[in-house]
Amino acid sequence: MSIKHTSIKRKQEDGINEFDTSLKMENTKKVVDYVFEYFNQYLSENAIGERTTLQNEKMQKLQKQLSDYSENVQQWLLQIYEDYDKQIHRSIISQLKKEELFLLYFQDSDFRSCSYEIYANLVKRNPFLKGQTEYLFAFIKDHHRIKSEEHAISKYPFISEEINNWVENTQEKYSVNLFLFASEYAERFYDDSSLWPVRHRKKSKEGYLDYEYDYKQKANLFNINTLYTRISDRPFMRKKKQMLEVLLMYVWLHSIDSDKDNYWEEYCSKVIKSKD
Known part of the structure; x- marks a missing residue:
């Protein structure tokens, strides 16, 4: 049974009135649930018996790699791999690496905007993504959660009570890992010396480098002025x-x-002020 026929059947069973605008949000949620149900139930049951032993091994290996993602996201990615031999999550993650502020996302609107941009970048080469924006959105949120949680705050050092409380409270309230963001930002800054102001460059004593970053400068370290302008509206950054x-x-x-x-x-x- 196709996804179209499955959705029609479920709408009839639930007696959905598509013309009642007061139920628009509720009906939309139900239809999205039908899509998840289709991938989780009908396709999974029908496909298992049609795979070869090698195909099953590949699917099991991929499923293990995706085990930290939600079940719905796993099923979506596995179905794409089975139908199109494409590990689309790799392409999505590659796009996410270009999002410098990804680790500071905390609102659905952040993830939604990101999903639209990535969809536009990927859909031409991957036309099977048409109509799959909800799954893309779910994957991006899941990936943010996994990436933030795999670097436990408890493993980071004590700097000061004020700073560590800020980091811990931000993680707890907004699911944002500030230590991880700082680490990835600093690594990108190090790798791209074109970002360094001329005054912040000093001749390197190492033969394989022309310049080193002068972290003893007194102002705008790591281009923080530009960075902070971009993120100061976030409640945990004020x-x-x-x-x-x-x-x-x-x-x-x-x-x-x-x-x-x-x-x-x-x-x-x-x-x-006080390094405890």
């Missing part, structure tokens, strides 16, 4: 510019630069 700079400095000195000069302690003594 009046947190200095604390964000501290996170970036920690990552830079402990994960990117070896901090040969032991600058971290000096920096903390200047910018953190």
Whole structure:
């Protein structure tokens, strides 16, 4: 049975009145549920008996890779792989890596806007994505959750009570991992020296580098002025510019630069009121 006929059958069973505008939201949710039901039930049951042993092995391997995603998202991705031999989640993740602020998303509107943009980028080469925007949206939200949770906050260091409370409260209330965001931002900044202001460049003592980033500058470290302008409207970022700079400095000195000069302690003594 096709997805079209399944939806018609379920609408008739539930007695949906498509012309009652007062029930628009409720009816839309029901129709979306029909689509999920179709992928989870009808296709799964019918397809299992038609696969070869090798196909089953590939499907099981892929399902294991996708095990952290919700069941509905898993079934969607597995069905696409079975029908089109395409691991579409890889293409989606590749697109998400270009979204510099992805780890700071916290509202459905953030994920929805992102899903529309990625859909537009992928649908020409992957026409089977037509009509699949809800699944794409669900995958993107799931991926954000998984990525944020796999780097547990408990594994990050203690910097100060104020900063660590900010990080923990943001994770708990908004499901945003600030340490992870700072880590990925700092890595991108390190990899692209064209982002470094001329005043922040210094001749490298290492033979394989022309310049090093001068993290001892006093203003606009890591281009934080531009970054903060883009994110200051988020509730967990308001009046947190200095604390964000501290996170970036920690990552830079402990994960990117070896901090040969032991600058971290000096920096903390200047910018953190009380380093507990």
